[in-house]
Amino acid sequence: MERSLAKSLQEYLRGIAGGLLFSLPLLYTMEVWWAGFITHPIRLLIYVLATFSLLLAYNRYAGLRRSAGALEVAIDSVEEMGLGLVIAAVMLWLLGQINAEMNLTEISGKIIVEAMTVAIGVSVGTAQLGGDGKEGDTGMQGEDAQPSSSPIPFLTDNQGDFGGQIAIALCGAVLFAANLAPTEEIIVIAIETPTARLLGLALLSILFAVLILFYSDFTGSQRFSQIRGIKNILFGAVVTYAIALVASAAILWFFGRFDNTTLFICLAQTVVLGVAATLGASAGRLLLQ
């Protein structure tokens, strides 16, 4: 059965609201505009493809129509990216960052860099901001929809949708970390902070992961809280932090923060950004599904 026009229009508007909600800080950040024309095309291409993969994964495991066929997931991802491009273009124009006098490489670069986060925001917004979205569509009948009463060990290897958990955690990490990664502050903190305190930040991140996932009583966390066991907690925290570090490093690399930088400063930046990414990976993954 086709959805009614009103319903699909509602979904798109929800997506647009979500896109702006999650990416507005980036649209208002100078460093991101600059990244648009500084970034080499090859790096830009990798960024677009990585975002598209993330969209596919998110739509597959947590999106509005998660049980839909592969083709429908791909179509949704293309639509989200298209909406992202349009929203980014309109916002950048309104903010005076693109105009007709500029060269095409500059305009397209700025739009593309901004559009990627907007697209993830659109995806999350469409799926999460709706009150009736989950029941209305085929969403919850999917094979990986678990009844919320049965406790599921978080991120344990015997679980069927381990890949899905990782995909959602990665989405949360990227969504949160992308807002901080392009700013100068990350490198300033990384350079100025003594090693001992960097270690403190790393431990804090892991502590947050444990608290949010197992003890916070966040929406959804009760699904894991019944099976605390030291092994599960340790496993969950380590995997979450690992995902956060990978996401941080990838975004920092894209924004050129690793170029001509010594390994230790790269690592320090990853740890500094990792705090935000861990919050995203743990809280985000509870809220995003």
Added chain:
Amino acid sequence: MKKLEKNWLEWIVFAISLILVLFTLGYIVYDGATLGETPPNIELQLSQPQPQGDRFIIPVTAKNLGDATAETVQIEVTLNSGGKEAETSQFEIAFLPRYSTRRGWVIFQTDPRTVEQIQARVLGFEKP
């Protein structure tokens, strides 16, 4: 495969999105394939001096013909009279992306229309 259930609005949004995404990917690939390795190459162009109150302004256009972005581009314009430097002015451009143009003005006390030669040059820039 299950038949797709989409109404016309969804098909239109999808079609436009697909075009945008394919165009974007195509453009990036084209840009990457044609991008050379030349460093920033900045060309300056001076326009007609205009009097403004008790001073004179000259519009300067800077165009980067190289394949890389230049940061903090320092531009100096000198008025030469009788083989001597009469007056010097300068300004800075924060970012000059590849193939892009930025505009600025230099301001002088001396009337540029009375000097023999106006010289503009780029002092230097940073790699972002």
